[in-house]
Amino acid sequence: MIKKLIVALALILIIPIGVKAHDDITADYKVREIAGYMENYPEYQQIEMTYNYLKETVEYDYTFRKNAYTTYGAVIENSAVCQGISFAFYEILTWLELDVNIMIGVVDGEMHAWNFVILKSSGRGYFVDITFDLVSGRKDYFMVSELRGRFVTFFLY
Secondary structure, three states: OHHHHHHHHHHHHHOOOOHHHHHHHHHHHHHHHHHHOOOOOOHHHHHHHHHHHHHHHOEEOOOOOHHHHOHHHHHOOOEEOHHHHHHHHHHHHHHOOOEEEEEEEEEOOEEEEEEEEEOOOOOOEEEEOHHHHHHHOOOOOOOEOOOOOOEEEEEEO
């Protein structure tokens, strides 16, 4: 974690900051801040806390702004689409040193992104789709072992 902080500080000092670089650094700082609140909890709670945080703070962006596809849109502007939400979930859990992937595929004929986490304690993998639960107001896609037939996966990121 210290190494990542040193790299982030080096970027601030060395690279001329344009809008993109500044947004990345700002989002990374916020991701580390969010992860910091969860560091001392067991892995399952860290996953659930991250899920709950994003579900409670992010609104689905129906305008599809440029930042809606980024972690910055999710954690700084609190407005994102599936890609931005999945990236934010991925980055927070990565800071917590958990095994997480981003899934990209098609759901009901539309491109979609969601996550896949592997619990270190059991080695079992679970799907997490914050976007679907955010839009529906339910918790149907948190830590599910298999996805319903409407998901077609292209690749893991």
